[in-house]
């Protein structure tokens with residue numbers, strides 16, 4: 001066993017012992033050894049046999065000390081502390097994945113600056129590399145270079161990586177120009193209930209795409225002679241369906257009109273990126289997009305996606321729930337306006353800096369400083385709407401914020417079949433969250449949070465909501481299996497720690 005492993009195992013044992021509230025002597029007693037031996041073990045100064053590791057694991061009733069493949073990552077949070085300082089919002093998951101998919105349109109080199117370093121992006125990179133695209137991190141791993149091959153090897157697709165995302169559905173729009181036949185695995189992602197692909201099929205049919213779903217795959221056949229003869233009217237104002245239609249329109253040699261388009265942040269980023277590829281788009285930021293496509297796209301392009309309004313909302317919530325003064329810098333204000341208006345109504349004390357532009361030269365950013373406030377509940381139910389409404393992915397944070405206010409708030413998530421259900425996890429930390437039906441929860445505040453151990457709900461935003469409640473909860477909490485958070489947030493625990501949170505990352509060995 002190397003010194004490195006001894007040290008890692010030692011700190012896992014120490015963390016686990018402290019989590020149980022034991023002294024070194026108490027653990028020593030359980031193990032039939034001395035306190036000084038436990039001290040040596042915890043400092044990594046003792047060679048440990050596998051048998052001893054197993055005994056310690058049993059005594060601590062902890063999966064921490066398991067031997068084998070590296071297991072899931074967990075967080076241990078010591079809560080009840082105020083945060084302070086300033087934190088920059090990172091670029092968005094949802095624009096990053098759309099732009100990775102859009103790079104499939106370009107036969108030239110694409111560089112994406114400051115792209116989010118998150119698991120969802122890693123999965124899409126694995127997929128595009130598996131089909132022959134070369135990627136390379138540049139500038140201290142901030143920027144990603146993407147160079148396509150002459151022909152894609154779609155048969156070699158890393159299906160396991162693809163199935164872990166929903167974003168892979170956005171391969172349809174770009175691929176339909178390149179291939180006559182291909183297949184994609186069914187889209188995965190968070191467990192939020194059934195999410196339809198019907199609007200995608202309807203939007204792409206005018207471009208000659210027919211999809212059949214069998215055996216876990218969408219089988220696509222494309223009639224390359226087809227092109228839309230009428231405006232494409234989206235059945236739903238969804239983000240990824242709008243992006244798919246845009247990417248199909250980008251290489252349609254003519255004018256495509258997309259109605260009931262989502263004007264949301266990731267769609268805007270995609271539009272700005274496509275214009276850099278020579279595609280003309282009128283109506284960016286509105287629900288009617290008029291796209292003049294180009295038959296072949298081969299140019300070297302450099303683009304910096306904008307900051308994530310959902311991460312901004314998450315960080316604002318971290319400050320609110322811990323009654324802290326924090327500046328959330330580089331927040332894309334246009335995509336937070338309803339959220340901020342509602343928070344103002346609820347009594348939040350905050351101010352905004354002057355506006356400045358994001359790296360894409362378009363998106364308006366501000367620094368938001370939040371101060372400790374006595375919140376009151378919203379008069380009306382809080383519910384999301386497609387942009388410019390309250391963002392669908394920001395809704396879960398309002399459940400947590402409502403739990404800090406004095407009174408009751410109705411939260412209505414009409415969008416997802418399962419997401420509101422996960423908000424009831426807050427009851428395990430002392431919250432009063434009652435599930436009225438699968439779409440509505442009643443939240444009663446204020447809450448005296450107390451720490452506990454929870455396995456991450458299998459949905460990104462509710463998982464982050466639980467983590468943020470743990471920041472407010474007195475005592476120690478453990479959040480197990482945080483892949484779902486890492487899917488959408490870059491180094492969240494480490495960055496919150498820079499604001500003064502006490503969060504340790506640990507994993508099964």
Ligand SMILES: CC(=O)N[C@H]1[C@@H](OP(=O)(O)OP(=O)(O)OC[C@H]2O[C@@H](n3ccc(=O)[nH]c3=O)[C@H](O)[C@@H]2O)O[C@H](CO)[C@@H](O)[C@@H]1O
Pocket residue numbers: 093094095097166167194195196236237238239240241266386392393415416
């Ligand atoms: C990669 C990406 O960008 N993901 C985002 C995108 O997913 P995406 O665009 O894939 O969202 P979906 O198409 O799954 O839509 C989410 C749900 O909303 C319903 N729906 C949507 C629009 C509408 O006008 N009417 C309607 O009923 C859909 O039926 C579905 O149940 O949008 C979701 C909703 O904003 C966000 O949660 C996701 O973070």
Ligand SMILES: C=C(OP(=O)(O)O)C(=O)O
Pocket residue numbers: 093166167189190192393460461488
């Ligand atoms: C639901 C979400 O994302 P996805 O579409 O990637 O599942 C989310 O970002 O909260």
